[in-house]
Amino acid sequence: MYVLGISCYYHDASAALLKDGVVVAAAEEERFTRKKHDISFPANAIKYCLESQNISIDKVKYVGFYEKPLLKFERVMSQHLEMFPLSFKTFLSSTPSWINEKLRVMKKIRKTLKYKGDVLFIEHHLAHAASSFLVSPFKKAAILTVDGVGEWTTTAYGIGEGKDIHLMKEIKFPHSLGLLYSTITAYLGFTVNNAEYKVMGLSPYGNMNKKTNPYYGKLKKIIDIKEDGSYKFDMSYFVYHYKDRMPSKKLCNLLGGPIRTAESELTQRHKDISAALQSVYEEALLKMLNHVYKETRCENVVIAGGCGLNSVANGKILSNTQFKNIWIQPASGDGGTSIGVVSYIYHTILGCKRNYQLKDAYLGPGFSTKEIKKFLDKNKIGYSKFKNDKDIIKTTAKLVHENHVVGWFQGGMEWGPRALGSRSILANPCNPKAQDLLNAKVKHREKFRPFAPVVCEDDALKYFECDEPTPEPTDFMLMVYQ
């Protein structure tokens, strides 16, 4: 039995295909359209999923969608009603897309895919929870989902056991750790729903000492974090619930200046603000996880939602909570919910046994040597052919050792935002200039942006202060250690 999962119209549109309980293909639409975080209906990703199994849409028993559109629309209308007349501009700009697209998902699926079968709608945070728990190695685990916002929920926790998931408690919009992170991302001059990872990457360059970083105290004024990790904002510091931007003037005054323009220089002040934000986020997350442990008494935890990509915070979880094991799926943001949808339909709704664990992220399209050769010949790109894997590895290792930069392309494309050795840029981690070289000349991006060193599991403890045994999410670049 095939089940197709779809996520789209917010950010990171994606599709996933499940066959008899096994996720056989999954990809994000951005990889086909080359529009970063593409939100459009994932027609190309769906096409890839179906072609990978050589099937037509008629073979698909169920199509699942990653949220309940009408519930989400209710929340959007509630924002307009609460904030009238301040929400006028966003009402004018956002309503057409609701009328033309977001409320017509069913029609879009039927028309674009020519699909006549059943379409199921799964609550957004349930799709997140399923995307992590149902493909994890755990039979039983505590579940924490943290993202910007789904229908109403922004944070939820619960427990997964066997095929079932029970989300017990929630925090609702407009209070959202994900949106706090996005607000400061916007304040620092980066793009929302895109560059939150840049702020995370910038934070170690700031003052991480809570006592001496003045912005930590300032950010604590806008969020009230309880001992059980639940939180609420002073909404006068935000305008995202009624405007198309996020920080309010009051927040700009609190942080001592206007929103940074994208082209202006990043100062120590900006770095300190990002460090303070990361500290506040970690404080809330760890308190929340300690509370979830108390409530569930389960040693395993799975995390999902866009905040699950905060690998810096993830690296601190096992050493600061009583959880013994952790699992996070490689596409823990909205893109990953298509996997959650198919798994939830197959296992939880239909009651079929769990027989699959997501062990690697290579669920995207791959190309044969013949196809690659044809492409290179057609585009007149020079190449050398190696006799076997040993030769190519030896040559690559030599090039990397000589401080050359290598583009590495093999197997299926990665699922999720991280380059995990299938579509990666390789450089010498022993070269102190490697980061600057890659950022300036190869990727043409900010100087501070980090790269992840690859290290064999056996050697990890020799070079890094990491958890022992090394948790599986490290394979997906989802846990950062010093």
Next chain:
Amino acid sequence: MSKLKDFFKGFKEGMHSFGSNVTAIINSSLLTIVYLIGVGLTSIFAKLFGKHFLDIKLAKKKNSYWSDLDLKKKPIDEYYRQF
């Protein structure tokens, strides 16, 4: 021939742009009416009766901000609904 082709191409693009502008103007006008009458009146009456649509007030005296969700498996029919 190519000039004629260019003319029709330009004409088509112009008409398309004209259509988009007309649509935007009509949409904005209709949505303004909906916003002022539908959203506005509902909002005003709701506020008069103390009804709030978003929980935006801090309650520092509370011990916890967690609220009940109780989301678990439901009969399959529930998942056909978009709400």
